[in-house]
């Protein structure tokens with residue numbers, strides 16, 4: 178029994194749950210799918226192999242996936258499994274100058290490249306439209322630094338992974354993404370129907386803490402047009418302590434209350450309860466650390482080893498998270514708040530009789546026998 182693109186449309190795209198991560202389109206072995214800003218579009222006749230469905234982060238049993246990632250070692254902690262919790266800051270000025278917070282992500286990736294443990298990283302850069310995230314394949318320290326900093330919208334990250342494998346011929350890739358993108362990466366690595374070429378190329382998943390992504394129209398219409406702030410001139414956007422700050426030059430140009438801008442968060446983000454990227458090898462965010470430092474959770478053996486590389490190369494100034502303020506309780510608190518928000522949103526959808534995402538208990542569309550399936554999944 179295989180779930181195919183038609184099911185993905187009915188359960189994810191049509192009810193508005195698509196996160197536009199591009200995992201389905203990147204994985205289709207027949208090149209049937211193309212990504213738009215809203216989600217996947219079928220360009221050719223679907224061959225019913227089921228791969229796109231099995232990569233999607235919105236149709237997964239999160240508990241089962243967690244068990245697959247952490248095996249019997251699943252810990253009962255409020256922010257998921259982790260071995261070490263740290264607060265770090267990049268030692269190198271070139272990274273610090275471009276990074277969002279402490280520059281942990283870029284420093285760790287740079288050290289993995291230096292050591293040869295990876296041959297590239299899939300990160301988010303900016304394309305022709307200012308501040309619109311576009312996936313990039315970075316194979317040098319310079320390219321990693323160019324892509325540092327947070328773009329608070331969403332982009333089809335996995336098209337970057339496909340480029341890394343098919344165009345750059347990389348086989349040891351680090352993937353940086355929001356919690357939903359890390360879920361898709363894990364599906365790619367662990368699902369039964371999957372594009373193995375892509376899944377096997379991912380050697381480390383670096384997850385970002387995530388409170389939600391904004392519709393790109395918010396940047397164009399509200400910040401660009403309404404606030405008359407040309408996006409090309411913005412150097413940084415940041416969210417801290419309930420404020421959304423727009424930096425133009427070194428001085429904060431404008432601050433908006435987070436409550437005012439929440440309206441522009443993508444609707445499916447409101448149903449998302451994973452704040453700290455619980456399935457990543459390493460999770461990184463600002464919450465928990467003092468300004469200018471990154472909170473780092475080392476969750477798996479892969480994550481611990483990668484961090485050791487950065488430590489050995491002297492990339493980072495490192496403190497235990499328990500020795501800094503506000504510390505780990507704040508991460509737990511924010512994760513808890515995100516769960517509550519998601520539960521409330523789910524209740525509203527339920528009351529309105531609207532469909533729910535499958536991972537949150539919505540019924541999958543009844544399974545059908547595929548009419549034809551010629552794909553030898555194991556050989557992809």
Ligand SMILES: Cc1cc2nc3c(=O)[nH]c(=O)nc-3n(C[C@H](O)[C@H](O)[C@H](O)COP(=O)(O)OP(=O)(O)OC[C@H]3O[C@@H](n4cnc5c(N)ncnc54)[C@H](O)[C@@H]3O)c2cc1C
Pocket residue numbers: 275276277278279280281282283284300301302310324325326327328329330331332334353354355385386387388389390391416461462463464471
């Ligand atoms: C949409 C979004 C919401 C976030 N919300 C929070 C929050 O509420 N609280 C919190 O503590 N942290 C949040 N973060 C994470 C935070 O903004 C920083 O990314 C994190 O602290 C790492 O900082 P750094 O200095 O170590 O990273 P850097 O060294 O600056 O590297 C950042 C990395 O993130 C990648 N990246 C940037 N934008 C995106 C994107 N849209 N999708 C995927 N990858 C991207 C870059 O390519 C780069 O590799 C959010 C991130 C995103 C993308």
Ligand code: SF4
Pocket residue numbers: 180181182204205206207208209210222223224225226227228229230
């Ligand atoms: S051929 Fe397979 S991966 Fe491609 S759209 Fe159809 S079911 Fe999805």
Ligand code: SF4
Pocket residue numbers: 185189190194195196197198199200201202216217232233234235361
């Ligand atoms: S895999 Fe990603 S882009 Fe494709 S339907 Fe699912 S959420 Fe949307």
Ligand code: SF4
Pocket residue numbers: 196331355356357358387388389390445446447449450451
């Ligand atoms: S809130 Fe959840 S669904 Fe939205 S971008 Fe962040 S991790 Fe993805």
